[in-house]
Amino acid sequence: MLRRFRLEEPESVAEVSELLGRFGENAKVYAGGTELLLVMKEGLVQYERLINVKKLGLNQISAENGTLKIGALCTHHELENSALLQQQLPALVKLEQNVANVRVRQAGTIGGNLCFAEPHADPGTLLMALGAKLVADKGASKREILAEDFFVDAYETSLAADEVLTEIRVPTPGANRKCAYLKFGYLERPSVGVAIAFSLTGGGVSDVKIAAGCAGPAPKRVAEAEALLNGKSKDEASRSLAQAGAIAGKASQAISDLHGAQDYKEHIVGVLLKRAFQAAVS
Amino acid sequence: MATATRRHADTQAIPVSFTLNGRLQEIDVEPHELLLDVVRDRLGLTGAKRSCDVEVCGACTLLVDGRPVSACTTLAFEVRGRSVMTIEGLADNGKLHPLQEAFIEHGGFQCGFCTPGMILASKALLDENPNPSEEELKHFMHGNICRCTGYKKIIESIMAAAKKMRGRP
Numbered sequence: 001m002l003r004r005f006r007l008e009e010p011e012s013v014a015e016v017s018e019l020l021g022r023f024g025e026n027a028k029v030y031a032g033g034t035e036l037l038l039v040m041k042e043g044l045v046q047y048e049r050l051i052n053v054k055k056l057g058l059n060q061i062s063a064e065n066g067t068l069k070i071g072a073l074c075t076h077h078e079l080e081n082s083a084l085l086q087q088q089l090p091a092l093v094k095l096e097q098n099v100a101n102v103r104v105r106q107a108g109t110i111g112g113n114l115c116f117a118e119p120h121a122d123p124g125t126l127l128m129a130l131g132a133k134l135v136a137d138k139g140a141s142k143r144e145i146l147a148e149d150f151f152v153d154a155y156e157t158s159l160a161a162d163e164v165l166t167e168i169r170v171p172t173p174g175a176n177r178k179c180a181y182l183k184f185g186y187l188e189r190p191s192v193g194v195a196i197a198f199s200l201t202g203g204g205v206s207d208v209k210i211a212a213g214c215a216g217p218a219p220k221r222v223a224e225a226e227a228l229l230n231g232k233s234k235d236e237a238s239r240s241l242a243q244a245g246a247i248a249g250k251a252s253q254a255i256s257d258l259h260g261a262q263d264y265k266e267h268i269v270g271v272l273l274k275r276a277f278q279a280a281v282s
Numbered sequence: 283m284a285t286a287t288r289r290h291a292d293t294q295a296i297p298v299s300f301t302l303n304g305r306l307q308e309i310d311v312e313p314h315e316l317l318l319d320v321v322r323d324r325l326g327l328t329g330a331k332r333s334c335d336v337e338v339c340g341a342c343t344l345l346v347d348g349r350p351v352s353a354c355t356t357l358a359f360e361v362r363g364r365s366v367m368t369i370e371g372l373a374d375n376g377k378l379h380p381l382q383e384a385f386i387e388h389g390g391f392q393c394g395f396c397t398p399g400m401i402l403a404s405k406a407l408l409d410e411n412p413n414p415s416e417e418e419l420k421h422f423m424h425g426n427i428c429r430c431t432g433y434k435k436i437i438e439s440i441m442a443a444a445k446k447m448r449g450r451p
Contacts, residue, residue, distance in 0.1 A: 037355045
């Protein structure tokens with residue numbers, strides 16, 4: 001059962017930003033609703049107004065000057081079926097194919113997923129490893145936020161109160177760029193997700209990016225684990241994975257909850273890192 | 283009462299014109315009304331069931347423009363200008379759909395609570411992929427939960443229907 005609220009349906013980012021500024025905490029942006037409506041039905045949060053942003057369009061996917069631009073209102077279904085992403089970003093396509101279930105993928109959007117910042121979500125972790133930037137837009141002005149700076153805490157992002165996430169920008173991976181995202185869980189949502197991306201040139205591993213998610217309140221990039229693999233040959237890097245995994249496990253800020261105990265999740269981070277590296281090179 | 287009402291925004295009616303099981307339907311809904319409640323309580327079509335209420339079980343599955351959605355977590359105004367199918371709209375003039383026939387023939391249900399969602403979700407699958415592998419079928423259907431059958435007979439039913447539908451002119 002949902003409590004009564006008022007619906008706003010603005011047609012420009014500037015209007016959305018203005019409404020958010022005017023109504024503050026009494027209003028919330030509504031896109032696919034797959035997560036927001038659940039907590040509203042549960043009575044955990046309540047808003048006087050929902051701002052439906054689906055009249056903004058924002059569901060295009062394009063490639064421009066070495067950047068893949070993904071509209072924030074693309075549904076998971078649209079992402080998994082994008083020919084451009086299947087060609088340029090198969091790791092994201094695979095992730096999207098395995099988000100929740102077919103009905104959630106039909107309604108849920110990538111932007112909503114990121115802004116809701118539910119800790120047990122997949123996309124943020126991979127976007128960190130991909131070096132993605134998120135466009136925070138007020139209509140009159142906009143700025144880019146690195147994916148790794150976007151997540152502040154569980155359900156909390158670095159978006160200002162009157163900013164709207166409109167686009168996700170991912171540097172188009174070159175032919176030598178390897179990446180993979182793996183997750184594990186036994187409930188509806190993942191207990192742990194791990195992403196890795198690196199360049200493999202002449203058998204050498206460089207520009208490594210590693211992120212661990214779901215285990216703690218927000219996905220984290222793990223620079224110490226990256227440093228262990230950077231500059232090594234593929235085989236040397238493989239031999240360092242156990243150590244890198246242990247570091248990433250500690251850095252994941254794992255907490256004990258229904259999805260697993262802290263030490264269990266830390267261990268799984270290491271296991272997934274090893275497998276993700278192998279999946280990326282194969 | 284008056285205090286409780288004042289706490290919320292004023293009533294807002296949204297005109298919604300959509301196709302329901304092939305027929306034009308025009309109603310006014312409030313923003314907070316859920317598609318499942320509108321279809322079951324206001325329009326009297328009770329095939330879709332409320333069960334988990336969190337988009338996990340699939341018992342409330344409806345097809346919107348041919349794609350499965352969780353009606354328990356879909357705002358009713360979202361079907362403006364769209365085409366909605368419930369299980370009541372699947373048979374053609376009393377002639378059961380091949381999926382319905384196959385579920386009967388192969389014992390694809392026991393208590394029947396999940397069945398409307400199972401059949402509508404599998405219709406969406408077969409409409410986009412008439413010849414799914416068992417793996418593809420399981421991946422597509424894994425968000426529809428059945429507590430009776432153990433799934434084997436559901437899979438057999440859908441595979442049998444797929445075969446029959448492919449064989450049709």
